[in-house]
Amino acid sequence: MRELFSLAGQVALVTGASGGLGAHFAQVLATAGATVAVAARRDDRVAAVVSEIVSTGGRALAVSLDVTNPESVAGAFDVTEQDAGLVTVVVNNAGIVGGERALDVSESEWDRVIDTNLKGAWVVAQEAARRMIAANIGGSIVNIASILGFRVSGRIAPYAISKAGVVQMTKALALEWSRYNIRVNALAPGYVETDINREFLKSDAGAKLIRRIPQRRIGRPEDLDGSLLLLASDASGYMTGSIIPVDGGHLVSSL
Template sequence: MSATAGPFSLEGKAALVTGASSGLGRHAALLLSAAGAKVGLAARRLEPLVELERQIEAKDGRAIPLRLDVTDPASVADCVSTAETELGPISILINNAGVAETKPAFEVSEEDWDRVVDTNLKGAWLVAQEVAQHMANLGHGGSIVNMASVLGLVAGQQVPAYVASKGGLIALTKALAAEWARHDIRVNALAPGYIETDINRDFLASEAGERLRKRIPLRRFGRPEDLDGALLLLASDSARYISGTVIVVDGAQSVTL
């Protein structure tokens, strides 16, 4: 895929993608690179990031692998500093790192709760704060895209910590958009529905997954590329006057719930 020209071009921009080792984060990194961005690939595990770096550089892109624990402020600061040293000022952040725990609410332990909320909400906050501080100090502004979920907007069963974290992330998105606009920093969120990745593919192919699919008005699960248009819009200068919004990409599932 060649670099995107026109209003969605990211040519010359530096981006940081958290949770880039797999799934939607990996896809987002490839998408931003194809649109012309230099990409910091951040995750806890370096091995898959090194392979992703090779894949991007084989297509004449620029990427660097970065070890990152989003729940550790020191790790966040080191990651952002290294990304800027290697790639230049970060103007795009895709805040994608996240985990889930599927259990009935009665069975969720404090440890389960903390792991999910600390990663999905506190972690997103720590990375956004660090990147935005750099943007403000350097005076160039930028775009922060938080990867939320339709389960931050509607109820979901047996994932109480996940629902709470994504609902909190959507509220945080709006709060940061209002406060950081003065620095020309835009903060928006994507709320995907059920998007097929390696992590959930077996479940979505099961009988339970088939029942779920039938409740989606478009009658199919999403694919990572279904997020491309919304993600490129929010990351690019085409969305220069869009901030504090949530774009839902779920095949109309949430409007029927």
């Protein structure tokens, strides 16, 4: 069964891998045998993640990437291709969150969130697919959506809207790229403690939120490992356009 989820011989690129879930995903993919391009803007953090992966016997390279800049995205794929080979697994993980009421969201804040979470994921997926198609080699794109792509919460409108866009983008790209043997699926995590939400989860509102999760706890990064490996590997060979919630039952909670 281990073979089923193996990524041996694959080159994976994880965006936003300088910390949080992205750093964890990079480690998981490396443990499954992939050579991993650890990509984000903060080069020092990226280098630390690469060292950690290499120290545990994995293969990884550091890649400087800003997903809001298409030239930076193309450059990141160039560097990865030169050093490791064609990228056949992409984890579109880079993401940011804003905390304003809808009425107070400035145009620049809207642009920042949408450009990173939605347009950024689009540009990365398009760059990856163009290269795979040119090489006549298929692959797997895993978009990191969120349960907030399905339900809403206060003070998070641009984020929730961007993640709903990621859900629909996953289906649209799956439809068009099946013919090239490129599968496009998404994970929709519930709340997992990272820098993106640490302060919020410590607050009263955070404690209240945890009580609404059927499993009564927030997720741990490891809770996503099984679904990530499923979607990244050939184990999901007949899945494309699927969105898998991993949320302790949050989406089915009626509260």
